[in-house]
Amino acid sequence: MIALTVENLGLVIGRHRILKDITFNVEEGELMVILGPTGAGKTLLLESIAGFHSLSGKILLFQRGLTSRGLTSKEITHLGPEERNIGMIFQDYALFPHLTVKENILFGTRYRKEENSKSQIPNPKMELESLVELFKLTHLVHRFPNTLSGGEKQRVSLARAMITGPELLLFDEPLSALDEELRVQMQEEIKVILKELKIPSLYVTHSRIEAMVLGDRIAMMEDGELLQIGTPNEIFSTPQNERVAQFTGVETILSGIIKEQKGGLAVISVGENSKSQIPNPKEEIEIEAITTRAVGEKVTICIRSENVGIEETVPVSAKTSVRNKLRGRIKKVTQCGPVIKVHLDCGIPIIAAITKQSYEELGLAKDKEVMVSFKAITVHII
Amino acid sequence: MKRTHSFYFMLSFISGLLILFILLPLLRTIILPAQFIGKAIADKEVIQAIFNSVFLSIVSAVIAGIFGIPLAYILARKRFWGKRIVETIVDIPLAIPHTIVGIALLSVFGKNALLGFNFVGTRIAIVTAMVFVSLPCMVNSARDGFEAIDEKLEKVGRTLGASVYEVFRRISLPLAKRNILTGLSLTWARSISEFGAVVVVAYYPMTAPVKIWDLFTTTTLKASAGASALLLIICLTMFGLFRLLLHKK
Numbered sequence: 198m199i200a201l202t203v204e205n206l207g208l209v210i211g212r213h214r215i216l217k218d219i220t221f222n223v224e225e226g227e228l229m230v231i232l233g234p235t236g237a238g239k240t241l242l243l244e245s246i247a248g249f250h251s252l253s254g255k256i257l258l259f260q261r262g263l264t265s266r267g268l269t270s271k272e273i274t275h276l277g278p279e280e281r282n283i284g285m286i287f288q289d290y291a292l293f294p295h296l297t298v299k300e301n302i303l304f305g306t307r308y309r310k311e312e313n314s315k316s317q318i319p320n321p322k323m324e325l326e327s328l329v330e331l332f333k334l335t336h337l338v339h340r341f342p343n344t345l346s347g348g349e350k351q352r353v354s355l356a357r358a359m360i361t362g363p364e365l366l367l368f369d370e371p372l373s374a375l376d377e378e379l380r381v382q383m384q385e386e387i388k389v390i391l392k393e394l395k396i397p398s399l400y401v402t403h404s405r406i407e408a409m410v411l412g413d414r415i416a417m418m419e420d421g422e423l424l425q426i427g428t429p430n431e432i433f434s435t436p437q438n439e440r441v442a443q444f445t446g447v448e449t450i451l452s453g454i455i456k457e458q459k460g461g462l463a464v465i466s467v468g469e470n471s472k473s474q475i476p477n478p479k480e481e482i483e484i485e486a487i488t489t490r491a492v493g494e495k496v497t498i499c500i501r502s503e504n505v506g507i508e509e510t511v512p513v514s515a516k517t518s519v520r521n522k523l524r525g526r527i528k529k530v531t532q533c534g535p536v537i538k539v540h541l542d543c544g545i546p547i548i549a550a551i552t553k554q555s556y557e558e559l560g561l562a563k564d565k566e567v568m569v570s571f572k573a574i575t576v577h578i579i
Numbered sequence: 580m581k582r583t584h585s586f587y588f589m590l591s592f593i594s595g596l597l598i599l600f601i602l603l604p605l606l607r608t609i610i611l612p613a614q615f616i617g618k619a620i621a622d623k624e625v626i627q628a629i630f631n632s633v634f635l636s637i638v639s640a641v642i643a644g645i646f647g648i649p650l651a652y653i654l655a656r657k658r659f660w661g662k663r664i665v666e667t668i669v670d671i672p673l674a675i676p677h678t679i680v681g682i683a684l685l686s687v688f689g690k691n692a693l694l695g696f697n698f699v700g701t702r703i704a705i706v707t708a709m710v711f712v713s714l715p716c717m718v719n720s721a722r723d724g725f726e727a728i729d730e731k732l733e734k735v736g737r738t739l740g741a742s743v744y745e746v747f748r749r750i751s752l753p754l755a756k757r758n759i760l761t762g763l764s765l766t767w768a769r770s771i772s773e774f775g776a777v778v779v780v781a782y783y784p785m786t787a788p789v790k791i792w793d794l795f796t797t798t799t800l801k802a803s804a805g806a807s808a809l810l811l812i813i814c815l816t817m818f819g820l821f822r823l824l825l826h827k828k
Binding site for chain 1 (some may be wrong): 640665731732734735736737738739740741745749750753754
C-alpha cells in the first residue's frame, strides 16, 4: 500500500532548476534510499517533501484511517512544514542545545495532539516513557545534548520525531559524519528501529554501501533527476544507464554494437583497438552477453570487476561455461583494502578484482600476460 | 624558543600599556578625596541628573531591543535586494558626530519641523537621541547571535509542528539570548554615556553627562570631578554586574 506519492516534482531556485520532474512512491513501512553523489539535489528533495520550498508538481500523503474507511489521501504540496506531519532527522541530529533530552523529545507534543490520526497521543508522558525505553535513553533524560555521544544523539532525535506520530520520516545523511565502525553499528540500529516502528521513510545518502544495507528500494539521483528506482539488487546488477552503473561501482564500461543474435545470446563487437600494444589475432574484440537486443544496435557493456577472473596464458581446451576469454597484459595494480584491482589491456580496458591470495598464487605482476575471463551472464547490457 | 618568548613579551608589554591607558584616568577620577563625592551626593541636581541618565538609558535599551531584534533576525536569516544598503544604514549612527545627530533629530522632531510637534527639552527627546546612537550595538550584536544558530534547529522545530512564531520564541530567541543581552548591555552603556546628541535636543532635563559638562563650564573642575566620580562608579558597577550575570549563565 502506498504511503507517499511524489508526482512531477519541480524546484527552481533563482535561475537554477534544482529538481526536475521527480516522480516516485514510497510504500507503507518501506525504507527508500535516495542515493546520489554530492550536489545531486538529494537534501533539497528531502527539504521539499518536508515543506521548506515552494514547488511545482504534487505530493500526496496517504493516511491509514483509524476507522474502517481505509486509506485517505491528503495533498500536502502547499502546506507548511508544521502542517505536514513529516519528521526529519538531520545529519548532526539538530538537537536543541538549550533543552535537556526530555525537553527535546517533548518539544513537538504541544503542537501535535488533536490533529494526529495515526498515533494519537492521549498522554504524552506515557508516550515519553515508552519511547525513552525503546530508545534506551532512560538514564539520559536530564542530560543536555552536548554531553551525549553520536549514537545517543541519534536516538534522541529519532525519539523526538517519533513522539509526534509522523506519517513519514526523512533522514538527511544521518551517518555520514561518523567513523566507520560506529556507522555500521548505527545502520543496523536504524534498520531495526524502523522495521519495528513500520514508518515509511526516505533516507538520503551518498554511500552505496549504506544504500545497499538499508534500502528496501533505492532511487538513484543525479543532477536533480531520478535515474533509476529499484531494489538494491536491481540497481547494482542491472543499472539502466551508464551513470547508475558508474555510481554503483561498475568499473568496466564499454560501448559496442550487436553483431550476432543467437536467441538471447548475443555477440557484441567492441570498438577498434588501435591503441593496444597487444598482438591480437582478431581485429576486433567480441564479447558474448545475454540480451535480446537486435543486431546492429548500439549498446553499453557493463562488467563488474569482481566477475572478472584471471588465469595463466595456457590454452584451455576444456569446455567451460565461460564464454568470454581474452588475452591481456597487466597495466596497473592497485590494492583496495582486501581486494586487489588489476587493470588490464585486452585490446579493450578491463578491470578485475581478485583476492590477494589468488594474486600471489598466479604470480601476477605488471606487464605480465594473462587470460581474462568472465561469464556471459555476468555481462550487463544497457 | 627565545624568539617566541621575546615576541610575546613585546606583545604583553604593549597590551599592558593599553590597559593602563584605559584604567589610569578612570582610577584617577574615582580615587578622589571623599569630600568631593560627598558634595556631589548632597547636590540634589546631580542626583536627579544621574537618575535621569540611569533610568532613560534603560528605557532606551529596552526600546532598542524591541525594534532592533526583528531587524537583526531578518538580516541574519534572509537574503533580499538592498540588504547591504540596510546594513550600512544601521551602522551610520556609529560614523557621524553626535552633535550632528542632535541637529538632525531636531530637523524632524523639533519646533516647526517635519513632524509638526516639538520635543525639545523633554525626556522623550533624550530617549530618542540615545536610541538613535545606540541602535547599531543592539542590531549588530543580536544579528551575530541569530547568525550563529544552525538553521537546521529552526527547520527541525518546524517539522515537529511549531509555527514560525513558535520557533522564533522557543528556539531562536533563547539560543541568541546571550548575544541579545550583550547587545542590551552595550546599548545601555552607549546610551548612558551619550552627551553630544542629548545636549543638542535637551539641555534640560539634565542627564548626568550634561550636568557634569554644566558644572565643568560654570563652576570648578573639582565640582564636576565629584559628580563624574559618582556617575563613573554607578556605571562601572552596573556594567560589571551585567557582565557577571552574562558569564554565570
